[in-house]
Amino acid sequence: MNCHDIKQNMYNYCDGLVSPDLRSTMAAHLNECESCRNNYQLTLIEKEALSDAGDIPLLSEAFTARIMGSLISADSVSSMPQPLVMSKSSSPYFKRTSWYSGLAVIAAVIALCLYLPNLKNISNNINVADNSSKQQQLELQSNAVKNNDYGTLAKDEDTIKLSQVSPPQNAGSGQSKLPSITLESESRSVQVDKDLTYSPSVLSTPFSSEAMKRSTSLDVGRSIRIESQVNETAQVTNTAALSFSPQNIPTRFKLMKLDTASENEAVYNYASQDGKENFQLHVAPYHEKMMAIGPTSNITFQDSPPSLTRDIQVGDQKITLTVSGNIPTEELIRLVNTIQFK
Amino acid sequence: MLTDEILTAQTLRGEVSAFEELVDRYKKSVFAIIYRMTGQYQEAEDIAQEVFVTVYQKLYQFDSSKKFAPWIHRIAINTCISSLRKNNKVVLLNFDETITNPNESEPLHKYGDPESALERNELKAEIRAALMELPESYQSVLILRYQLDLNNHEIAETLGVSKENVEVKVHRARKALRKTIIRRWEERGVIDELP
Numbered sequence: 001m002n003c004h005d006i007k008q009n010m011y012n013y014c015d016g017l018v019s020p021d022l023r024s025t026m027a028a029h030l031n032e033c034e035s036c037r038n039n040y041q042l043t044l045i046e047k048e049a050l051s052d053a054g055d056i057p058l059l060s061e062a063f064t065a066r067i068m069g070s071l072i073s074a075d076s077v078s079s080m081p082q083p084l085v086m087s088k089s090s091s092p093y094f095k096r097t098s099w100y101s102g103l104a105v106i107a108a109v110i111a112l113c114l115y116l117p118n119l120k121n122i123s124n125n126i127n128v129a130d131n132s133s134k135q136q137q138l139e140l141q142s143n144a145v146k147n148n149d150y151g152t153l154a155k156d157e158d159t160i161k162l163s164q165v166s167p168p169q170n171a172g173s174g175q176s177k178l179p180s181i182t183l184e185s186e187s188r189s190v191q192v193d194k195d196l197t198y199s200p201s202v203l204s205t206p207f208s209s210e211a212m213k214r215s216t217s218l219d220v221g222r223s224i225r226i227e228s229q230v231n232e233t234a235q236v237t238n239t240a241a242l243s244f245s246p247q248n249i250p251t252r253f254k255l256m257k258l259d260t261a262s263e264n265e266a267v268y269n270y271a272s273q274d275g276k277e278n279f280q281l282h283v284a285p286y287h288e289k290m291m292a293i294g295p296t297s298n299i300t301f302q303d304s305p306p307s308l309t310r311d312i313q314v315g316d317q318k319i320t321l322t323v324s325g326n327i328p329t330e331e332l333i334r335l336v337n338t339i340q341f342k
Numbered sequence: 343m344l345t346d347e348i349l350t351a352q353t354l355r356g357e358v359s360a361f362e363e364l365v366d367r368y369k370k371s372v373f374a375i376i377y378r379m380t381g382q383y384q385e386a387e388d389i390a391q392e393v394f395v396t397v398y399q400k401l402y403q404f405d406s407s408k409k410f411a412p413w414i415h416r417i418a419i420n421t422c423i424s425s426l427r428k429n430n431k432v433v434l435l436n437f438d439e440t441i442t443n444p445n446e447s448e449p450l451h452k453y454g455d456p457e458s459a460l461e462r463n464e465l466k467a468e469i470r471a472a473l474m475e476l477p478e479s480y481q482s483v484l485i486l487r488y489q490l491d492l493n494n495h496e497i498a499e500t501l502g503v504s505k506e507n508v509e510v511k512v513h514r515a516r517k518a519l520r521k522t523i524i525r526r527w528e529e530r531g532v533i534d535e536l537p
Binding site: 011042043045046047048049050051052053055056057059060063064066067068070071308329330331333334338 | 347348350351354355358361362365366369370373374377378383387390391394395398402403404405406407462465466467469470473484485487488489491512513516519520523
């Protein structure tokens with residue numbers, strides 16, 4: 001072993017990270033080589049200087065008290081942990097995606113404007129296909145397709161039909177109000193937005209429950225195509241649900257049931273895939289403008305059963321989010337702190 | 343003794359005393375990191391206070407399935423770097439930008455016995471001053487390894503890099519420190535006084 005090899009291993013040697021064999025070899029070399037010995041001593045002093053905390057002054061006794069005082073000062077409301085960051089303007093998510101969202105909305109509006117002439121002639125014609133992967137496909141066909149049968153949802157024999165297409169209206173000031181589409185079935189009645197001014201991703205929201213993973217494409221031309229992948233176990237007990245989807249839910253949980261039967265409350269029931277854990281998210285009262293959630297005003301915790309309630313402000317209205325279930329307390333807290341709605 | 347993670351949960355439930363306990367547990371290590379990077383007591387104390395306020399405000403972002411220590415130490419490093427940048431006191435350089443060829447390093451026998459040139463305490467002060475001249479990435483990895491005595495896994499968790507990278511980073515940081523020490527000696531003419 002030459003001086004170069006010794007030098008290469010010197011830091012690990014001084015940190016005690018070399019094998020016993022290498023240590024013996026290096027020790028023998030250091031006994032004989034003055035240059036490497038100087039290197040060794042400098043390396044040791046470096047380590048000592050880096051490790052020694054003797055020169056670091058002690059913090060004053062009042063340090064902790066000063067911090068706690070600053071947290072519990074008159075400004076404590078603003079310095080409290082602010083778990084729910086759902087404001088569009090302040091959320092980094094929205095900052096990142098605002099361009100894309102804006103472009104999507106513009107693209108959707110342009111597409112619909114191009115489509116308007118054909119939309120007036122849309123027939124009441126929907127085909128619903130259910131394949132083995134539980135993918136439902138709704139296709140609103142134009143008059144060009146001469147098939148007038150209403151489609152049937154094979155899985156639950158639920159017939160879905162297009163019940164209403166409102167013609168475009170002149171909203172004044174030279175602007176045309178876009179048409180609205182309403183879909184109806186035995187268990188669901190969904191209005192595909194009142195003026196179709198949203199992006200395609202929003203277009204599909206009213207039809208499918210938030211239990212569904214949606215993918216939507218809007219074909220410019222003679223057909224509007226709405227696709228939704230349905231969670232096999234999800235149930236929707238709502239009619240005309242316009243619910244928002246909770247985000248940041250741990251991936252092992254699946255939405256099992258969404259209950260918005262009460263106009264003033266939405267209940268999201270989640271369960272883990274192994275069925276051992278479950279929790280409920282209550283949103284009361286349900287608020288359509290959930291995205292504009294304001295700051296947290298109150299937090300309460302109940303140990304048995306574990307339940308965490310957080311009051312949030314939406315405009316002038318107070319909304320209470322409650323998460324309860326048989327999940328670890330820490331996860332319960334993290335959940336209610338990080339949950340967002342989209 | 344309650345774990346850090348339980349204390350964070352209690353803090354989020356509004357138990358201020360739990361956060362006080364966290365401050366007591368971590369003020370020493372947080373201050374050590376910052377003091378090593380700034381070298382100034384008052385500045386370090388101000389930044390440390392800012393760190394704990396930030397920790398309190400961002401506590402809801404803490405993933406309680408992970409350890410609290412790496413999280414708070416990372417906030418301490420980042421807050422300190424941000425503060426130093428505001429005052430233009432930090433050297434911006436990535437680890438990979440200072441890869442040196444080992445063969446290019448100057449032979450150490452040129453400098454003789456370092457203890458014979460400077461008193462031991464002076465030398466250690468010189469080494470700490472050299473540490474503060476290093477790029478922030480080098481400073482942080484050396485402080486975590488030697489000042490906080492963290493292992494590779496803990497450093498990796500704190501800095502958000504792979505465990506395998508830590509050893510390389512420590513090695514490069516040590517070499518950069520040595521170069522800085524020698525440069526400082528040369529600038530002060532100490533090298534010439536060495537045997």
